[in-house]
Amino acid sequence: MDKIPILKIGHFLMVAIQVDLYDRLALNLEADLVQAVSKTGAKGVLIDISSVSIVDSFMGRILGNIAGMSKVLDADTVIVGMQPAVAITLVELGLPLRGVQTALNVEKGMELLQKKIKIIDEEEAFDDDSTLQ
Amino acid sequence: MVVFRNRLKEFAIKIGMGLVNQTKLITAASELSRNMLRYAGGGVVLIEIINGQRQNGLRLTFTDTGPGIPDIKEAMKDGYSTGKSLGLGLPGAKRLVSDFEIQSTVGKGTTITITKWKNG
Amino acid sequence: MKLDTAKVLQKRKKQILELWMKNQLVDFSLREDLMSNDELAVQSEELVNVLLQTLDNGNIEDVQSPSFEPLYEVLESISLSRAKQGYSPRETGTFVFSLKDALLTTLQLEIKNDPQQLLEESMKVSRLIDSLGIVTFETFIKGREEVILRQTDEIAEISTPVIRVWDGIVAMPIIGTLDSSRTQVVMENLLQEIVLTSSSIAILDISGVPAVDSLVAQHLIKTVSATRLMGAECIISGIRPEIAQTVVHLGIDLSGIVTKATLASALRYAFSLVQLEVRKSNVK
Structure with a gap:
């Protein structure tokens, strides 16, 4: 059976969806990804959908689920590379993917995640300082 | 599903539909065929090329013999769902196409016809 | 005596055409800047030809008759090209209606001694030309609409620079x-x-x-x-x-x-x- 590979890069997990997802595959991805987040303790998930030409409400729900579930496991999700036609269609469909962060491409997505982690690190460092005093 | 989408894309390209409208049409068709599979256990889709006054378009007719929709008005509202979905299928699909018609008889089935013009 | 108006007109084709051209050339709505007189003569002759060819006693009273199809086609193409060339509706209308004068004058010469019949035949011809006039206007407006639609598309294309x-x-x-x-x-x-x-x-x-x-x-x-x-x-x-x-x-x-x-x-x-x-x- 087809599987979408999940790559671990530093603190992050990365998934590049290269095919148009059918339902089974999307559901598997959701399950696998959540497993992987929990196993690796990743701080961020990057999903590249630049090759995806259709995102319908089902697919949108899966993306939302992944973001929500990862959040519970303390990982931020960034969707990157959405095609203009897909973005316009999603807005018209009435699915603005609230709660999901987006970035133009993998590079910018990485930057965004790194910035988040840095902020968290600084906050933790600050917390540590305050406990010392 | 994937085969159907590709087939529809071929038709859309044949009449010279732009990328955005192609995406809108295929997404709408995807919503409707998913409904058909989920609630009626399958159905038939007819794809037609139609000639309008100014431009060509595609007309899709989804016919199933499922349980039917008791309250169409309610079903056309955003966020209404009898299943576990987001409830965007019918109203969302309607917003994505140029013309949307629905007929349904409880116990007999549902027929939905959508039309998308090349530039609309 | 039964008179075949269609035949009479067909026989007088040359005369009708001459009369019509003469009428058009003296009319104030003549637009030499848009079309040369030679071109106008060709266009007029084409229309008279197809009119007299499709006309017979059977259909003269039935403007909806399918046998007029070729006539309407020629008329539509003339009217469409005039709309695009920038003729005003009045000018295009006058072009068609001035043909009526030519036809009626010819009839008058032909049917000199029977006023009753002259009236009847004139009414028929008149109704026919009126219907041609309506087709002309419809097509003329359609031609203009096409121009507008094209411009709308152009505006949509150029008006959104990034x-x-x-x-x-x-x-x-x-x-x-x-x-x-x-x-x-x-x-x-x-x-x-x-x-x-x-x-x-x-x-x-x-x-x-x-x-x-x-x-x-x-x-x-x-x-x-x-x-x-x-x-x-x-x-x-x-x-x-x-x-x-x-x-x-x-x-x-x-x-x-x-x-x-x-x-x-x-x-x-x-x-x-x-x-x-x-x-x-x-x-x-």
């Missing part, structure tokens, strides 16, 4: 009303340019939008949402005081959108987002 104002910042001035088809063009161009330049900020300037009602606002919100889905921020600038007033009066919720009064302040905000600073240089 400007790269800075590395990673694009701006799009919108001029004219935003309807749903135009919004789609705006969105498409803007999003495509965002991908192309990998810009993280887009500024939508609506100084040139005459009015913002709830529908236009909805289109703006859609554009902003789509930009955000792509992973870029969208700022709306160029909000005039009147527009701010209507937005509040209509109760339109723009709270989720960053709005600025001018393009300059939008740009300043954009700079701060990407941590850029603009300073006066110290060099004198």
Whole structure:
């Protein structure tokens, strides 16, 4: 059976969806990804959908689920590379993917995640300082 | 599903539909065929090329013999769902196409016809 | 005595054509700047030919008769080409109606001693030409509509330029009303340019939008949402005081959108987002 590979890069997990997802595959991805987040303790998930030409409400729900579930496991999700036609269609469909962060491409997505982690690190460092005093 | 989408894309390209409208049409068709599979256990889709006054378009007719929709008005509202979905299928699909018609008889089935013009 | 009007007219074709040309050439609506007299003669002859060919005693009283198909076709093509050449409706109408004079004059000469019959036949011819006139106008308007539609398409295409104002910042001035088809063009161009330049900020300037009602606002919100889905921020600038007033009066919720009064302040905000600073240089 087809599987979408999940790559671990530093603190992050990365998934590049290269095919148009059918339902089974999307559901598997959701399950696998959540497993992987929990196993690796990743701080961020990057999903590249630049090759995806259709995102319908089902697919949108899966993306939302992944973001929500990862959040519970303390990982931020960034969707990157959405095609203009897909973005316009999603807005018209009435699915603005609230709660999901987006970035133009993998590079910018990485930057965004790194910035988040840095902020968290600084906050933790600050917390540590305050406990010392 | 994937085969159907590709087939529809071929038709859309044949009449010279732009990328955005192609995406809108295929997404709408995807919503409707998913409904058909989920609630009626399958159905038939007819794809037609139609000639309008100014431009060509595609007309899709989804016919199933499922349980039917008791309250169409309610079903056309955003966020209404009898299943576990987001409830965007019918109203969302309607917003994505140029013309949307629905007929349904409880116990007999549902027929939905959508039309998308090349530039609309 | 039964008279065959169609035959009579066919016999007098040359005379009719001459008469008609003469009428046209003296009429004030003659437009030598748009069409030479020779061309006009060719066009007129074509129409008279096809009229007399399709005309017979059976169909002269039935303007809807399918046998007139070729006649209507010729007439439509003439009328369409005149619409595109810039003839006024009056000029095109006069072209067809002046044929009536020629036909009636000819009939008058033919049927000298039977006023009753002359009247009857004249009525028939008159009705036929009137119907031709209506077809002419219908086609003429259709021709004009085609011109308008083409121009609309052209305007839609050229009226949405995307400007790269800075590395990673694009701006799009919108001029004219935003309807749903135009919004789609705006969105498409803007999003495509965002991908192309990998810009993280887009500024939508609506100084040139005459009015913002709830529908236009909805289109703006859609554009902003789509930009955000792509992973870029969208700022709306160029909000005039009147527009701010209507937005509040209509109760339109723009709270989720960053709005600025001018393009300059939008740009300043954009700079701060990407941590850029603009300073006066110290060099004198």
